[in-house]
Structures are given as C-alpha cells and as structure tokens.
Amino acid sequence: MAKQFTDEDDALLAELGVEIETKKAASRTPREERIIAGFEEIQRFVGKHGHAPCHGEDRDIFERLYAVRLDRLRALQECQTLLEPLDHQRILSSFDADAQTAPETLDDDALLAELGVVAETAEITALKHVRSSAEKRAAEEIANREACKDFGQFKPLFEQVQKELESGIRMTRPFEMKAEIQPGRFFIVGGQKAYVAEMGELTLTDQRRTDARLRVIFDNGTESNMLMRSLQRALNKDDAGRRITNPVAGPLFADHTIDGDEASGTIYVLRSKSDHPLVAKNRDLVHKIGVTNMSVEKRIAGAHLQPTFLMANVEIVATYELYNINRTKLENLIHRVFDKARLDIEIKDRFGRPVVPREWFLVPLFVIDEAVERIKEGTLVEYVYDVGSARLMERSAIPPLGDMA
Incomplete structure (x- = not known):
C-alpha cells in the first residue's frame, strides 16, 4: 500500500530536494462540475460588483439567489473542500456573521437547486427546478x-x-x-x-x-x-x-418655543349649544375650527350675540398652542383642507339678516387632532379631508375608478 504523505512530510522532502511522484487527480463528477460552475457565477458577480452577493428585498433577484447559493456553499464541508483551491477572491472565508442565511430545512433536490445543480432525471426532456412563478414575478417587479x-x-x-x-x-x-x-x-x-x-x-x-x-x-x-x-x-x-x-415650512409650523419666541397663536375647536335642528342632530360632529392670538375664553365671549358662533353659546372642545405662526395663512389652510365638509347652514343675526357662517365643519374630533399633527410635521398642505371615508387623505390618494389601495 502506498504511503500517504502529510503536508509536513511534503515540505520536508522538498527541502531535501526529493520530488514526490503524485498520481493524477481523479476527474470530477458531473455533480462537482455543476457545483463549481455555480460558484464561478458567484465569482463573476463579485468581480463585477466588488462585493459578495447579499440578501435583501432591495437587491436584484439574481443577487438574492446567488446569496442563498453562497450560504449553502459555506455551510457544506464537501463544497468548502471542493472549492477552496479555486477561491482566489476568498469569498467562502469572508463570511459575515450578521448576514441573513438561507433556511436549513431544504430537501435534497431543493438544496441542489439552490446550489445551481439540476438533479438527474429519468427522462432527458424532464424539467426540474424551473423558477417558480413567484420568482418570475419578483424578477419582473424588482428592477x-x-x-x-x-x-x-x-x-x-x-x-x-x-x-x-x-x-x-x-x-x-x-x-x-x-x-x-x-x-x-x-x-x-x-x-x-x-x-x-x-x-x-x-x-x-x-x-x-x-x-x-x-x-x-x-x-x-x-x-x-x-x-x-x-x-x-x-x-x-x-x-x-x-x-x-x-x-417644515419655517416658523409657520413650530410647536414649541425657542428662546426669545412668544406664543403667537392658538387653534381652537368649539362645539355649539345651538338648538338649530341641523346642529342638534349632528352635535358631536359639528365643530368650529379657528385660530386666534388671544385667549380662547376671551374670543368666545358673547358668542350668543355673534353670527360666527351661530348666535348661541359654545363649548371649548380642544385647543392647540403654536408658536411663530402666520395665523391667517394657517386658518386658511385648515379651512381649505376641510372645505368639502363645511357646514351648509344659514342663520339670522340679531337684526334678522341672513348670515352663512363659514368656519363650521362636519368633522370628527379625531380627524382634527390628526390635522394638527400634520401641521406640526409640515405636511398638511398635501392632504384633504375625504367625506366618504371620514379621514385625511393625500390629494392624489383618490385616483380615478375609485382605486383606494
């Protein structure tokens, strides 16, 4: 039986000038050839992009498949032994411990498919491991x-x-x-x-x-x-x-004071105590939304004598204090957002003249709260109140044919 030399034996004999006769390496099996071919695809990817293939929804579908393939190559000792002499880019050894790895529950055929190996079939015309329709859709959708x-x-x-x-x-x-x-x-x-x-x-x-x-x-x-x-x-x-x-549009939408600033506006939401049939029927939804630079209590004094308050006393439902705002612009913006929900009502002032108040809206309080949050973000200009769904939606969010998805 021929003696098997270790690496240390080889090195010692080389130092002594003794050449070792080696047997010609056995030819590779078709399976090994296919594994090598699959690894060479990964090598070409690394050569082109300068990094190993990575997982991630934002990655090209083929990069993601290469990443799964590489995970499996790294995990199998058989593949490591076969490919290590060919790994001049050190792809197999540069394993990232934080990288997402492929599932370990693949059966033999699925595993071979991930490695780029097509399992042998009884009929040459049989097709196996063709990309699924989901993979095809992913390839189309993820450009x-x-x-x-x-x-x-x-x-x-x-x-x-x-x-x-x-x-x-x-x-x-x-x-x-x-x-x-x-x-x-x-x-x-x-x-x-x-x-x-x-x-x-x-x-x-x-x-x-x-x-x-x-x-x-x-x-x-x-x-x-x-x-x-x-x-x-x-x-x-x-x-x-x-x-x-x-x-955020400059000081218009500040929601906190900075040294030297002074409070310059309050958004207020009121509920009417009017006995007008339309108001009484929708009392929890009918709200007046305004902006003032004075105390809200002072603003609503004598409400029962003013048409803008529906000639009735009011209840303060909510207030939101903002700083350095342009009150007129802010109030106009709020009213424009809720324009489609504006209350259509006519009342008579104390002299009997008809008046149509413009600051009352059929809007739930929680939507008004959301609008104020949008003001603080500086994004309210992009929204409009949708009466049908009773919520704020971006102006482009109600497309033709009612596509609400």
Missing part, C-alpha cells in the same frame, strides 16, 4: 439596480435631506399608503435613502389598481426603474421602512 450616471445632481439633495433630518426640519414617519409615493418624495428602505426622481404614466393592474414605473435614486449612487407597487411592498415589509417628511 435591476445599476449605477446612476448623473448621481452628481442628486447627491446634494441627499446631503441636504440629511442635514434637515439632523436639524429637525424634516422628520421620518412610518410609511402608510401608496399615495405617499410621489415624485420629489424621500423614503428610507433597506437602510438607504431613496428619492423618487420620476414617475411614469399611471396604469391599471388586473385588479384595477393604479401603478406606475418609477425612477428611484438611492443614496449609494445607484438607481432603479422599479414599479410603484414594488416600492410600496418593500416599504411595507421593511420594519425600518420610513417616509421622510417634507421640510
């Missing part, structure tokens, strides 16, 4: 990310947004609905800031829901020509996914 050739014009935008986030001019909020995806809006998805630079023509899906092709720029210098619904899904699945609010 390839490529280098943004004109990133120079977008880089200052990302830098400015970061400064505004740090200073509080902008804030992050949970992503809520597809209508928030509009050109010029910023999001955080997959740990990266994303800017919707362009939006194509709106189309209808088979489910009669709107969709559009986007040009999305990422702060790492890449871009994607993804569908609006693909971005929506990515934001919904990402626990850390956020929308970035538009800049």
